[in-house]
Amino acid sequence: MSGATVNGRVTLVTGAAQxxxxAIAERLAADGVVLALADMAPAERTAAVADDLAARHGVAARAYQLDIRDGEACRRVVEAVTADFGGLDALVNNAGVNTFGDTVELPEQAWVSVIDTNLNGTYRMSLAAYPALRERRGVVVNLASTAGHIAVKGSAAYAVSKAAIIHMTRVLALEWAGEGIRVNAVGPTIVPTAMNAGARANPTYMRDKLASIPLGEMVLPQDVADAVAWLASGSARMVTGQTLFVDGGATII
Incomplete structure (x- = not known):
């Protein structure tokens, strides 16, 4: 995947501050991609990531503050990116949240929050980016999960949101193929991030989780980033509507 043809392409990555x-931003920067990094974190935090990548990789990178729960904010950020860089070639819908607990104990608001951020946020960003992507015959890469393909206890809202993203990926790929827009997703199993730090601190959970992965280890952020980079590149020019599971074999059991 290191030879992916993406140099100079303008790519907007959501949830890019951590x-x-x-990791996706780092991987794309190494390929020479022009980066628009969006996150709801304080502006200076995302700007620090953008400045670091620009300095180390010699690429253009700019930060944007964004809450994907706000459709108008999504449109404003896409407009700003196209004004700053002259267009948009790829959108990576990475931003998302999780919540843990049995479904019967999950507060309704927690369910609503996860669905609104993960599923509706991906929908909002995709629609906001569509006009710009149509101009460039661009690419969308969504972040899904193995939890959207197989049943996982204790994460119903997250799992349902990711399952819906997988199917929305198929539908948008079909609807937008006429404009030359490819839409795909990457579905990792557990990745060591701050979002699941609490779950990973539970030895029983980790024992059972690793036992469900034939290769026996967690996916690294770089593994996900490599898959995203390939799907966003010209090397995957005939791939659309697919979910690439980066899961050590978890979905084949």
Missing amino acids: GIGA
């Missing part, structure tokens, strides 16, 4: 999003 975790998987920051």
Whole structure:
């Protein structure tokens, strides 16, 4: 994947200030991608990531503050990116949240919050970016999860949001193929990030989780980033509507 043809392409990554999003930004910067990094974190935090990548990789990178729960904010950020860089070639819908606990004990507001951020946020950003992507025959890469493909106890809202993202990926790929826009997703199993630090601190959970992965280890953020980079590149020019599971074999059991 290191030879992916993406140099100079303008890519907007949401949730880019930390975790998987920051790893995706790092990987794309190494490929020479022009980066628009969006996050709801304080502006200076995302700007520090952008400045660091620009300095180390010699790429253009700019930070944008964004709450993907706000459709108008999504549109404003896309407009700002296209004004700053002249267009948009790829959107990486990475921003998301999780909540843990049995479904019967999950507060309704927690369910609503996860669905609104993960599923509706991906929807809002995709629609906001559509006009710009149509101009460039661009690419969308969504972040899904193995939890959207197989049943996982204690994460119903997250799992349902990711399952819906997988199917929305198929629908948008079909609807937008005529404009030359490819839409795909990456579905990792557990990745060590701050979002799941609490779950990873539970030895029983980790024992059972690793036992469910044939290769026997967690996915690294860089593994996800490599998959995203490939799907966003010209090397995947005939791939659309697919979810690439980066899961050590978890979905084949």
